[in-house]
Amino acid sequence: MNKMKMLAGMIVFGSLWGFSECIIGPLLADRGLPAGMLMTGLFAMVFLVFSRMMYQQKGMQVGMGLIAGSLRFFNPFGGCHLCSAIAIMAEGLLFECIWNYTTTLDLSKLNNLTAKVSLGIFSSYIVFIGGYIVTQALTPLISTGLFNIANLISFLPQIFARALAVALLGGVTVPITLSLKNIHMTLNDKYYYPATLGTAMICWILVLGNWIIYL
């Protein structure tokens, strides 16, 4: 695949992920919904799996995490921005490691439903826990300069328990997303770059606009 096409794809999917973390996540949280769980088990998984299936390129999901994390850094809501940004980047990295190790890039060969559901459960669980632990470790370190390992250890059972719902959600989201392999989307270059980069730009404008309004 053309590297420029992959880069544009990485930017658009990373921006969509970042947009959902910055704008949709807080909206869900305001309505009392478990935003963190939905963000990982639903939004992140759909964007990560769909982009992997569509582009079949190694390293793309790490790049998406970097872009989504950068966008999250500019979002003024929700406390330690740098910690949340790094947590999203860690999620992209963990997803990439798990899927590189367990699958080939051509996901159309993944026909076994048990494998699809299991992959959804395992990757959602690990990605959620990874992001959560990174946030829990970095927030005190960056805010106060203190990192008390006992604080993290005492909360681990809660993190492991909360990740259960994310795993179950991932067990549904991932097979459904993988079933979209039969949808063939082809855009000619003339429309591909304006469509992808235009969508990414809208995501950035909305998040940055939200930030400026808040200031």
Place this chain on the structure above:
Amino acid sequence: MPAIMTKNRERIIPFFAMIVLIIGIGSTLYIHATQSASNTSAEIIINGSPVSTESLFKELSKETISTDDGEKIGIPLDRLIEYIGIVNPDKYQYSFIASDGYQQTVIWENMKRGIFTEDYRVFFLDLAHAFWVRNIIEIEVKEI
């Protein structure tokens, strides 16, 4: 090579999924068995001793602080620590422990910009929301 190897790895994935589900279910059972959802007692433990929250709120004056989540009313944490008799408070660090096991540790400088509210929660002006611990059951005072 990779196709065969990956095929084998695909077979391992259900076991990995099973393991994380067992960890998740085990942790859920563990926290339901050991931790309460909220502080239903009229006391909190400060520096190892139980303190009546009713007397705290009767004897100490409250202050209002303006956070990015609106105005919050509570007892200033520095006043609370002085009230329980801690000498040289800047030589200690303070851990707020919630009923679900969540805890955060701060230093004296942060305590001077925080409050403890009647619903057993702390708010800080200069710290991330992660430090706004809910359902506090204990404030641990440890030497730095």
